[in-house]
Amino acid sequence: MNERMKLLLIVPHPDDEVYGAAGTLMDLLGEGHRCGLVTLTRGEAGRTLGLCDGPEELARMRGVELRACLDVIGLTVHEQHTFPDKHLAEQPLEALVEVARGAMQRHRPEIVLTFPPNGSNGHPDHVTTHRAVRGAWESLPEGERPRLWYYASDTPPENEALHAAWLAPNLRRDVTHHVRRKLQAIACHRSQALSTVDFIRKFPERITEETFHEVQG
Ligand SMILES: [Zn+2]
Numbered sequence: 001m002n003e004r005m006k007l008l009l010i011v012p013h014p015d016d017e018v019y020g021a022a023g024t025l026m027d028l029l030g031e032g033h034r035c036g037l038v039t040l041t042r043g044e045a046g047r048t049l050g051l052c053d054g055p056e057e058l059a060r061m062r063g064v065e066l067r068a069c070l071d072v073i074g075l076t077v078h079e080q081h082t083f084p085d086k087h088l089a090e091q092p093l094e095a096l097v098e099v100a101r102g103a104m105q106r107h108r109p110e111i112v113l114t115f116p117p118n119g120s121n122g123h124p125d126h127v128t129t130h131r132a133v134r135g136a137w138e139s140l141p142e143g144e145r146p147r148l149w150y151y152a153s154d155t156p157p158e159n160e161a162l163h164a165a166w167l168a169p170n171l172r173r174d175v176t177h178h179v180r181r182k183l184q185a186i187a188c189h190r191s192q193a194l195s196t197v198d199f200i201r202k203f204p205e206r207i208t209e210e211t212f213h214e215v216q217g
Contacts, residue, residue: 005077006033008109008146010100010133012088012125014043014066015189019199020151021113022073022182023175024210029074036077038103039066040096040129043192045085051191055085061191069188072181079103088128096132101139109146112137116150116213118157118165145217152213153203169211176208183207 006028009017017025017037028035043062044055052061063080070078081099083091104112114133119126130150137148152169175182186196200207 003034005036005107005109007035007111007113008038008103008107009036009113010038010040010103010129011114012040012083012123012129013046013085014039014062015069015192015195016115016126017066017075018069018073018182018186018189019196019203020206020210020212022069022185023178023208024173025073025075026178026181027173027175034077034107035075036079036103036107036109037070037075038079038081038099040081040083040088040099041085041125042080042082043085045087046192047194049191049193058191059085062189065189065191069185072185072188077107086125088125091128093128093132093135096128097135097139100133100136104136104140104146111147111149113149113151113212116152116165116167118162120151120153121157122159122162148215149212150215152211153206154211155203167213169213170216171212171214173210173212174208175210179208 011017025035042059044059048058052058115126115130117130119130137145150167152167154169156166157163
């Protein structure tokens with residue numbers, strides 16, 4: 001149980017694990033490494049596309065979708081938290097930092113992956129998750145800090161504020177060999193079909209090449 005985890009993802013929403021990292025997870029798991037996922041909210045404030053009524057039903061549906069997605073990826077280590085979706089910024093940051101730090105201390109990952117300072121798309125939950133993970137990471141003694149990776153895109157954001165905080169990728173992983181299984185994993189998040197088409201329209205290259213920004217220590 002002391003075996004060190006390779007990659008730990010800490011993200012706010014069910015589906016944040018899949019678009020930019022599913023192929024990398026498949027690679028690492030296929031090589032026999034342990035990987036893990038921490039999801040901070042149940043995604044109850046997302047779009048329903050008329051598939052269900054109300055936040056509670058959506059949270060349940062997204063839980064089922066996420067499990068199906070993780071089955072396709074082959075990821076078995078998953079912590080689901082119940083912080084309020086869309087309202088992470090209103091939570092005491094220390095509570096979120098504590099969750100991130102606890103997961104890092106339990107799993108001792110070699111790499112932690114989360115959103116960049118601009119949250120990739122500016123979503124307040126993504127930005128808050130970044131702050132929590134960064135805070136937890138900085139609170140660890142220097143010798144115990146994992147490598148810190150952020151989702152990153154070669155395409156600079158059009159929005160000026162997002163652009164100002166944009167970090168270009170300095171790591172890229174070709175995951176073309178997983179493209180079928182990755183698309184299948186993405187498609188498990190049926191209720192979030194609009195996020196899927198938005199991602200594919202904006203970042204088609206990131207389906208087959210996953211790009212990250214590694215924080216330089
Ligand atoms: Zn998200």
